[in-house]
Amino acid sequence: xxxxxxxxxxxxxxxxxxxxxxxxxxxxxxxxxxxxxxxxxxxxxxxxxxxxxxxxxxxxxxxxxxxxxxxxxxxxxxxxxxxxxxxxxxxxxxxxxxxxxxxxxxxxxxxxxxxxxxxxxxxxxxxxxxxxxxxxxxxxxxxxxxxxxxxxxxxxxxxxxxxxxxxxxxxxxxxxxxxxxxxxxxxxxxxxxxxxxxxxxxxxxxxxxxxxxxxxxxxxxxxxxxxxxxxxxxxxxxxxxxxxxxxxxxxxxxxxxxxx
Amino acid sequence: xxxxxxxxxxxxxxxxxxxxxxxxxxxxxxxxxxxxxxxxxxxxxxxxxxxxxxxxxxxxxxxxxxxxxxxxxxxxxxxxxxxxxxxxxxxxxxxxxxxxxxxxxxxxxxxxxxxxxxxxxxxxxxxxxxxxxxxxxxxxxxxxxxxxxxxxxxxxxxxxxxxxxxxxxxxxxxxxxxxxxxxxxxxxxxxxxxxxxxxxxxxxxxxxxxxxxxxxxxxxxxxxxxxxxxxxxxxxxxxxxxxxxxxxxxxxxxxxxxxxxxxxxxx
Amino acid sequence: xxxxxxxxxxxxxxxxxxxxxxxxxxxxxxxxxxxxxxxxxxxxxxxxxxxxxxxxxxxxxxxxxxxxxxxxxxxxxxxxxxxxxxxxxxxxxxxxxxxxxxxxxxxxxxxxxxxxxxxxxxxxxxxxxxxxxxxxxxxxxxxxxxxxxxxxxxxxxxxxxxxxxxxxxxxxxxxxxxxxxxxxxxxxxxxxxxxxxxxxxxxxxxxxxxxxxxxxxxxxxxxxxxxxxxxxxxxxxxxxxxxxxxxxxxxxxxxxxxxxxxxxxxxxxxxxxxxxxxxxxxxxxxxxxxxxxxxxxxxxxxxxxxxxxxxxxxxxxxxxxx
Numbered sequence: 002x003x004x005x006x007x008x009x010x011x012x013x014x015x016x017x018x019x020x021x022x023x024x025x026x027x028x029x030x031x032x033x034x035x036x037x038x039x040x041x042x043x044x045x046x047x048x049x050x051x052x053x054x055x056x057x058x059x060x061x062x063x064x065x066x067x068x069x070x071x072x073x074x075x076x077x078x079x080x081x082x083x084x085x086x087x088x089x090x091x092x093x094x095x096x097x098x099x100x101x102x103x104x105x106x107x108x109x110x111x112x113x114x115x116x117x118x119x120x121x122x123x124x125x126x127x128x129x130x131x132x133x134x135x136x137x138x139x140x141x142x143x144x145x146x147x148x149x150x151x152x153x154x155x156x157x158x159x160x161x162x163x164x165x166x167x168x169x170x171x172x173x174x175x176x177x178x179x180x181x182x183x184x185x186x187x188x189x190x191x192x193x194x195x196x197x198x199x200x201x202x203x204x205x206x207x208x209x210x211x212x213x214x215x216x217x218x219x220x221x222x223x224x225x226x227x228x229x230x231x232x233x234x235x236x237x238x239x240x241x242x243x244x245x246x247x248x249x250x251x252x253x254x255x256x257x258x259x260x261x
Numbered sequence: 262x263x264x265x266x267x268x269x270x271x272x273x274x275x276x277x278x279x280x281x282x283x284x285x286x287x288x289x290x291x292x293x294x295x296x297x298x299x300x301x302x303x304x305x306x307x308x309x310x311x312x313x314x315x316x317x318x319x320x321x322x323x324x325x326x327x328x329x330x331x332x333x334x335x336x337x338x339x340x341x342x343x344x345x346x347x348x349x350x351x352x353x354x355x356x357x358x359x360x361x362x363x364x365x366x367x368x369x370x371x372x373x374x375x376x377x378x379x380x381x382x383x384x385x386x387x388x389x390x391x392x393x394x395x396x397x398x399x400x401x402x403x404x405x406x407x408x409x410x411x412x413x414x415x416x417x418x419x420x421x422x423x424x425x426x427x428x429x430x431x432x433x434x435x436x437x438x439x440x441x442x443x444x445x446x447x448x449x450x451x452x453x454x455x456x457x458x459x460x461x462x463x464x465x466x467x468x469x470x471x472x473x474x475x476x477x478x479x480x481x482x483x484x485x486x487x488x489x490x491x492x493x494x495x496x497x498x499x500x501x502x503x504x505x506x507x508x509x510x511x512x513x514x515x516x517x518x519x520x521x522x523x524x525x526x527x528x
Numbered sequence: 529x530x531x532x533x534x535x536x537x538x539x540x541x542x543x544x545x546x547x548x549x550x551x552x553x554x555x556x557x558x559x560x561x562x563x564x565x566x567x568x569x570x571x572x573x574x575x576x577x578x579x580x581x582x583x584x585x586x587x588x589x590x591x592x593x594x595x596x597x598x599x600x601x602x603x604x605x606x607x608x609x610x611x612x613x614x615x616x617x618x619x620x621x622x623x624x625x626x627x628x629x630x631x632x633x634x635x636x637x638x639x640x641x642x643x644x645x646x647x648x649x650x651x652x653x654x655x656x657x658x659x660x661x662x663x664x665x666x667x668x669x670x671x672x673x674x675x676x677x678x679x680x681x682x683x684x685x686x687x688x689x690x691x692x693x694x695x696x697x698x699x700x701x702x703x704x705x706x707x708x709x710x711x712x713x714x715x716x717x718x719x720x721x722x723x724x725x726x727x728x729x730x731x732x733x734x735x736x737x738x739x740x741x742x743x744x745x746x747x748x749x750x751x752x753x754x755x756x757x758x759x760x761x762x763x764x765x766x767x768x769x770x771x772x773x774x775x776x777x778x779x780x781x782x783x784x785x786x787x788x789x790x791x792x793x794x795x796x797x798x799x800x801x802x803x804x805x806x807x808x809x810x811x812x813x814x815x816x817x818x819x820x821x822x823x824x825x826x827x828x829x830x831x832x833x834x835x836x837x838x839x840x841x842x843x844x845x846x847x848x849x850x
Contacts, residue, residue: 058422060348087530091425099423101416108438117434118424167420174424267748274661277653278670281724284717285677288688295691338540346537355541357842358548364771364838365551365831366778368805372827373551375812376558396547403544429533450679457681460780460805464812487683488781491690506687510680517679521672 003028004177004208005052006069006078012044012051015061020232021047024066027227027237029178031071034200034209036223036240038216040260043229045212049180052210053097054081054090070096073177095122098171102183104163106155111138111147114155114166118174133173140206141169142199161192168199172207179203181211185218197222216256220244228252289510296507299500304508309470309486312497314505316472320481321509324387324466325456327476328394333448335395336402343403344410345432356407363400370396371461379465387473387480390466394455401454405447409440442524449520457513459484483509555828561821562627570825573628576791576807577819581623627822631791633829635708635803638794639783640776642712643719648769650716651723656753658724659731671728678721686785689714694786703798704788711787711803715779719772726771730764731757767845774838777830780805804830 005028012022022044029035029052037045047056056062069078070093084090095118107114115134124130134151138144143165147158155166164184171179181200185193200209201222213219219226219240226243228236228251236243236252247253254260307313339359343352374393379385413436421431437444459482462468468485469478483505490502562570654674658667693714694705701709734757742752758765788800789810802810804826815823 053423055419055423058419087427091427094423094425099420101420101423103414103416105414105416105420107417107421107435108441117421117426121424121426121430170424263748263751267750270750270753271661274653274656277650278657278662280650281654281674281677281720282670284720285673287692288677288680288684291688291692292684335540335543338537339544342537342541346534347541352541355544359544360842361835361838362544362548364775364778364834366780366805366834368778368780368808369551369555369827369831369834372558372808372812372824373554376554376824377550399544399547427530429530432533453679457679457683459681459683460809463809484681484683484781487687488784491687491785502687506684510684513679513681514676517676 002031004031004071005029005210006067007048007052008069009066010048010051010068011063011065012047012056013063014047015059020063020065022051023232025229025234027234029208029210030225031208032204032206033224034204034211034222035225035227036219037210037212037227037229038214038219038255039229039235040255041214042231044232045227045229046182048229049182049210049212050099052081052178052180053094053099054084055094055099057090071177095174096176097178097180098174098176099180099182100164100167100171100184103187104160104167106158106163106166109155110152111155111158111166112151115170115173118170122174137169137173140172140203141165142195142202143169159192161188161195164188164192164196165199168196168203172203176207178208178210181209183212183214186214193218216244228255230255292503292507292510295500295503296510299504300507304504308472309481312501314483314501314508316469316481317483317486317505318508320387320469320473321456321483323474323476324391324394324462324480324482325452327387327391328398328455329448329452331392331395332398332451333402336399336451337406337444339399340403340406340410341432341437344407345428345436356403359400359403362396363404367397367458367460368463371463371465374461374465385465385467385479387466387476387478390462390480390482391476393461393465394458397458397461398451398455401451402448405451406440406444409443409447410436412443413439446520446523449516449523453513453516453520456516457484457509459488463488551831555824555831558824559821559828561818562825565818566627566822566825570627570629570822571633571829572630573626574630574791574793575626575628576631576822578626578628579623580626625818627819627825629804629822629826629829631793632802632804632807632826634793635787635801636777636805636830638708638801639712639715639787639803640773642709642797643715643776644769644773646713646716647720647723647772651720651772652727652765654720654724655727655731658728660749660753660757671725674721674724677717678725682718682779682781683785685714685718685782689782690785698798701798703796704800706786706788707798707800708787708794709798711783714782714786715776718779718782719776722775723768723772726768727761727765730761730768733764734760763845767841770837770841770845774834774841777834777837778805780809784809 007025007027007029010022010025011020013020025048037049039045050056051064052068064082067080068082070081072079081093084093107117109117112134115137116130119130119133124133135144138147143162146162155163158166185196188196197218200211203209211223223240226238226240227234228243230251236247236249238248243252244256247256304314305318306315308316339355343356371393374389374396378389378392417435417439418431421435422428426434462482462485466480466482468489469481471481473481487502487505487509490498490505493499566573658671662670689710690706694710697710697713698705738756738760739752742756747755783803784806787803787806789802789806790800791802792800794801807826808823811819811823
């Protein structure tokens with residue numbers, strides 16, 4: 002069942018005439034990994050960034066259509082595009098987390114990094130914080146490497162470790178959905194492998210949407226794949242189908258490397 | 262032939278660098294010789310009225326300190342506005358005006374403060390002097406804050422927002438922290454600059470021969486007194502001016518170098 | 529909380545605007561007296577604080593040009609009628625104090641010019657050395673040394689300049705130790721580091737591939753600098769020069785020690801004279817009424833010139849890519 006429903010969604014950047022996304026409809030399935038693939042400029046990152054409304058950091062965007070998020074308490078689907086108030090946007094981002102292409106450790110200690118989301122959500126109890134941080138670092142497959150230096154600066158970690166730190170940080174607030182924007186394209190192959198394994202583990206508890214320009218990665222780890230081109234959703238289906246038996250010619254051309 | 266021209270040109274360039282260094286060395290050596298010659302620890306124990314420099318040194322620090330208390334928060338807040346909050350053309354207008362003010366004549370700022378504070382309040386005061394120094398400090402702090410904040414990658418801000426932090430928390434907890442070292446260096450350099458200023462103080466706080474903590478009157482200033490002492494006919498005044506110049510320069514250079522070492526040892 | 533923070537930062541930014549506006553308005557209003565009295569003649573009149581005593585008393589020989597102005601036989605302006613009524617001192621003569629800013633204006637412009645001519649070649653040489661010739665660590669250390677030169681307070685330059693530099697110049701050139709020349713030269717030493725630093729930064733923006741292509745063709749370092757780097761960074765270099773000019777215009781303390789501080793037009797390059805900042809520094813304490821207003825008039829002129837020059841540097845030459 003879907004944790005998010007994107008319905009007839011169009012998006013236009015500020016001060017631009019033409020929409021970057023046109024009439025997109027697709028579900029994000031609960032506790033599964035959905036990959037967004039397509040050539041550069043197809044809009045996959047734009048779509049991903051709409052799912053936690055991070056676009057709103059830069060005012061002037063135009064949204065059309067709906068993006069519905071499942072409210073775990075009520076079981077209802079709410080249109081997140083209707084959220085206007087600042088504190089509700091904040092709540093949204095605690096439900097839908099994001100990891101970026103470039104690892105973004107905050108200039109603080111490892112512990113402070115992971116605890117940050119919890120602290121701003123109001124968690125003050127030191128013991129509980131410590132427990133949650135430990136759990137998150139374990140979920141992020143980083144605990145073993147850093148458990149004895151939690152007080153050290155996060156900037157001293159390697160690229161792959163920093164990215165896992167960002168994952169642990171996002172996981173700590175127990176979001177429903179995690180959005181990954183090309184999380185391994187800045188990393189070496191070994192770190193990439195480690196993170197791919199991590200994603201497959203994480204999907205047990207959290208739904209994942211991942212943008213990747215690496216088709217092999219999409220076919221390796223995702224359950225569902227959406228192929229996009231020039232702002233349109235060309236095809237969405239189970240990953241096997243997309244890669245072995247695509248219905249659209251454009252999809253097939255992309256998969257077989259004829260372009261992109 | 263081309264090689265000869267090349268050699269000549271390069272030699273001239275190296276020669277220019279040596280000239281620049283020579284001037285620096287000449288000034289520093291002069292200060293050392295003349296300053297150390299008149300230097301004795303009594304300078305730190307006596308006030309100008311007794312032939313010492315204590316009140317002047319303390320006074321200069323107090324003026325610069327008060328100016329910093331006013332100028333640093335204002336400058337940083339304005340820099341944050343320009344870089345983080347501003348929309349439309351207003352922030353870049355402010356940035357441009359601030360840049361222009363950075364190079365504005367310091368004596369004009371002194372005249373301004375004279376007209377708007379000294380005249381209405383009926384006399385010179387340490388407050389007026391500190392405000393003149395603050396006006397000089399603000400554009401420098403704005404410039405450094407603005408530049409250092411612009412170096413912070415936007416992904417860092419987005420990561421904070423993506424965790425559910427509000428904008429001001431992202432700015433305070435993450436962005437400023439990331440730019441912390443650069444901003445501190447800039448502030449230290451700004452402080453070094455205003456502590457060496459004379460012109461803005463000439464008719465706003467003037468100076469005083471006595472130790473004072475009363476900012477509502479003329480307030481002791483190391484720089485203004487150097488000017489006065491140098492203009493007095495007595496040899497002893499001149500010697501004192503040299504000692505004061507020596508101490509002032511050492512202070513300014515120490516603060517300046519401290520600021521630079523800060524950037525080297527960042528973590 | 530967010531709103532408060534936002535409003536505070538906006539308010540702080542506006543303070544800058546308010547201060548600048550305040551400076552303009554204050555200078556205008558404080559110099560109004562002098563502007564009304566002297567008008568634009570202030571700029572061309574070399575007499576400062578001169579009492580013009582005209583001996584001839586009012587008589588039928590004096591013609592009245594208009595209701596307010598009375599002239600004597602030589603068409604020199606005497607006081608207007610109202611002032612004459614209060615002229616108690618001179619039963620047989622009328623006086624008027626006149627202020628003209630020509631000397632300080634000329635002094636300011638000439639010292640700056642001398643500073644520029646002196647500093648330019650040296651600053652360019654230093655910039656070339658730092659950017660292209662010196663190996664990284666030497667460039668770094670020398671760069672810091674140059675910046676320390678910039679950090680030295682103006683009054684220190686005055687002290688050193690007066691007691692050590694000026695005598696040497698006077699020996700070489702003859703004439704007074706305090707003069708246009710010595711003030712201009714020390715001013716030059718002061719703007720040297722600033723010009724060198726900005727020029728070096730401009731030169732460093734030249735893309736490495738451009739330089740490498742030239743070297744690959746067999747060009748010498750001099751040719752690369754002359755034909756590739758300088759043309760590329762030309763606007764930045766000119767900007768640095770103009771900006772340094774803007775700063776030199778406003779320099780007070782060093783010039784105060786060295787220029788001589790007399791309101792006399794320089795007859796030669798080693799004549800003592802005065803500049804606007806020095807005129808202000810020396811006279812503000814004692815001036816009152818018209819005299820003080822004349823000083824503000826000078827300040828206004830200086831501010832407008834500096835503002836103009838710095839703006840030109842900034843907007844035409846030093847455009848930063850954001």
